Amino acid sequence: MGDSFHEQLQADSRFLRSDKRLDTELVDKLILQLNRIYPQILTDKEAHRFRDLDVPTCVRLAELLTHLQEKGEEACHEFYRALHLHVEEVYFSLPTRISRRREPNGISPVAPLKERYALNDRGPWFFLGCFSVAVGLALMYYYGDREVFGDPRKVLGVTPLGLSRTAKELLISYTEDGNRKL
Known part of the structure; x- marks a missing residue:
């Protein structure tokens, strides 16, 4: 797998489309982030189209991901930045992020987020x-x-x-x- 954000977004698209944590509110936050900070990536007209509540969220997200891949490397990079900012737990569970954290022998050196704050196992x-x-x-x-x-x-x-x-x-x-x- 290459290091470009475009290739990463292609690899992560299936995961992002199926992840139930990306609900309507979070998808809208991502669209607004891209529209406000980078209007050259997502214009007002495009943002309005992707925020249309008459279209199901999964369809809007799929169209947004396809649109960003067509825009190029910078658009994909800014999507990852917005995802990291607004939905950190989804960002760190992306397949490309998990594969980067793994060592060559396949063992993940990073402890899962659930176990990081556990003081004991007795409850x-x-x-x-x-x-x-x-x-x-x-x-x-x-x-x-x-x-x-x-x-x-x-x-x-x-x-x-x-x-x-x-x-x-x-x-x-x-x-x-x-x-x-x-």
């Missing part, structure tokens, strides 16, 4: 469970009945098992000070 219920246990222990510690539960400070004597040395010393001294007051 929100795990977080809510841990948070609920912590809140329950705090409520029991501060508002618990000493006759029913005993002194909550005794729990702190077992707590420092996995903590650093200074944290262990602090918690143990706190439990010892609490025992002297009683």
Whole structure:
């Protein structure tokens, strides 16, 4: 595959026509971007024709892609620029973009966008469970009945098992000070 934007648009056209993320609103944004910034690529008359809501979006997009390919290299380049600006997730999922990111052995070095922001694989219920246990222990510690539960400070004597040395010393001294007051 060549490096020209014209050839890339020919290769990506089938994908762009079938992608459901390019709805009427996004196609209109792309047309307006090309018309306002580069009227030599897409004149007012052409933009009005491609924005006609009586024609289905998939047909308008197919005609726009064909029109841009006929206009030449610069028009194709500006289409990619507008696509990158307005619909970044579609731009990065284009077949020509994916093939450029792949290494020679076929392995993609770029992590998928979905996995980039995942902190863990346990999900929100795990977080809510841990948070609920912590809140329950705090409520029991501060508002618990000493006759029913005993002194909550005794729990702190077992707590420092996995903590650093200074944290262990602090918690143990706190439990010892609490025992002297009683």
